[in-house]
Amino acid sequence: MAYQDHSKKRYTWPDLVVIEFLTAVALTIILLVWALLVNAPLLEVANPGMSENPSKAPWYFVGLQELLVYFDPWIAGVMIPFIIIVSLVMIPYLDNNPRGIGHYTYSQRRFAVTHFIIGFSMWWILIGIGYFLRGPNWQFYWPWESWGAVKGVEEHLWSPPPWAGVTGLIAYLTLGMILPAIIQRGLYRRFGTFRYIIVMSILLMMYLVPIKILLRLLFHIRYILVTRWFNI
Amino acid sequence: MENKSALWRWIKGSRVYKSIFRHGYEDTKKNRILQIRSNVFLHIHPVKIPDHAYRIRFTWCMGGITFFLFLVEVMTGAFLMFYYTPTPEQAYRDMLYLRYDVPFGMILRNMHRWAAHLMIFTIILHMLRVFLTGSYKPPREFNWVIGVTLLVITLLLSFTGYLLPWDQLSYWAITVATNMIGAMPFIGHEGPLSLLDRYHDIRFLILGGSEIGSNALLRFYVMHIIVLPVTGMIFMAVHFWRVRKDGISRPL
Structure with a gap:
């Protein structure tokens, strides 16, 4: 003490x-x-009739704005920030590893430090892309490219049929839930079933973000799951 | 110091002086303790703290810097309020007035702006260092929760302040952000499973209208200058109090 x-x-x-x-x-x-x-920046007086292109949020929100490319607004702007904040709040109650208080250590807290740093880095990478590499119509521009060069219309995107989307998501969540428990028995034992499920749910949601981004960039997939009410 | 003037001795012996300064300033153990104990502001510190709490490589000093930046925001903000009217007709004119006519007006606004940006950056760094040193672990779990709350309040402060200049930058940034709010499930008119129309949803509540106009500006202004800072100060009081009670984290 x-x-x-x-x-x-x-x-x-x-x-x-x-x-x-x-x-x-x-x-x-x-x-x-x-x-x-x-x-401090000051542009022309606010004009509801003429929008800025691109109109960027302040840098600390640009990460969320960047996610709008990949997710519908209710996910990028509402669910993801909500889940991030709730997860942050829950960290002290989920982490039941008593070691590594009051000093910097990786070896004593591998699991916690690894995933926190990955999430933390993702936040900054998204901000970096949104802030430095997005131009008019939120198109991708390298720093040396001129914003004057008009970028072509977006590539053709497709979404898998609902049954495939549901299967994919269920497979991802089930495997993501079961595999770590088998591979890392110690982790599962330390957490206990209830805590393990909550922690893994948060992490699976977190990693779904880069997965979705990669699916879009590599395979031009727009939504993983299309339903009548919402798309993921 | 031996060669003090008679006047100085008389002042220090007077009732008035003694009523304000309750103890001597000589470097003694007793005075070092009294200096902290008998001062309402310094009393936020313990009389003694462990050696490692002084090491900048351990603490990064980011919490303290964030608090200092908050004070800068309060002070520059108070001055800015003298020159600002939260109406769509006047707000932008006041920005130009600050830039071209008010003495030191531009420095004032610049400082307010840059300190706000810096503040968010230092909060994030503070959170990173608290995480990496495991300082949210028992008995400090709840103070981490307070800290996350303060992060959210700070983001909301920046968000509400962003609209106030009423230029294209603020108008369209807030448009993007409030459209996202309108996309909330159930309570936003553009969200999935929406139950409400654009005149009764959460976005309407925040903007005081279906578009960003004078009501939105007034709401953001009141949130920015009263509601959020006061809420933030209450949470800060709890945050600091709990640091004081639990002490800075250290290896067992």
């Missing part, structure tokens, strides 16, 4: 307070210089 251990402690006055003060001063200087050098 942190507070029973009185060895090697230092007074916060002045040691910590000085650090905080100097950090605040340094940050103020950085912000002032930044504000002097770079102006």
Whole structure:
């Protein structure tokens, strides 16, 4: 317990307070210089009759906007952020590995660190693509390509018939649920059935995002599952 | 210091001085403790903290920096409010006014903007370091939840602030975002299994109309300057309080 251990402690006055003060001063200087050098963007006055092309969200939301290429708005803009936030909230209650508190370690927390870093990186990669590599009509442009060059209409997309979509999804979820439990017995035992199912559900949903992106890029698949009410 | 003037000695001996400064400033153990204990702002710190809590390679200092950026936002935001009217007719004119006429107006707006961007970046880094050091594990689970809430509040603050300049950038970014909200299942008019039309759905509630107009601007403004900052401050108080109670994480 942190507070029973009185060895090697230092007074916060002045040691910590000085650090905080100097950090605040340094940050103020950085912000002032930044504000002097770079102006906040200001375009023409809002005009509902003329849309910007492309109209990009602020960078921290561009990842979600990028997902709009691959998913319908209710998934990209609603379900995915909702699932991300709920999953983040649940992390401390799902992770029952008591090791690796208060220091950086990979070896003691391989599972948690691996999947968190992958999810974290995906977020940044999507932001990078959306922010730097998307031009008019949200078409893909390399940095050295001019936005003036008009990109052709989107490639021909197709969706598998519903029975194939359902089969594929069920196969993915079932295998994804069962295989890790067989291959990594220790993981399953550590989590217990209930926790294991929740953790794997979250991870399977997370990995479905790059899978769907790859299916689209490699095989031109638009939706994995088409139904009357919604498409995935 | 020996050669203090008589005036200085008189001031320090006066009732007024003593009523404000309750203890001496000499570097003694007692004063180091009192300096923290008897100051409402510094009292957020414990009197002593473990050595490793000072190491920047361990803490990254991102939580503290985020809080400082929040204070910058509050201060620059208060000044900006003097020059801003949340109506479609006036808002954009106020942006031009800030740029060309208000002394230091552009620096003010720039600082507010860049500190907001930086704040989101530092929150994300803070979350990464808390994750990598396992600092959400017992007994700190709930503080992680508070932290995620603060992340969401900060994103909402940025989102609501984005509309306020009322230029093409803000108008169309908010259009894209609120169209996504309109695509919510059940409660958005464009979502799957929609139960509501465009005049009664969640998007209408947020915009105060079926289009982005004066109601939307006013709603975003009120959320941006009162509702979200105050909610954020309440959660911050809990967040810091729990750090104070549980201490900084360290290896067992």
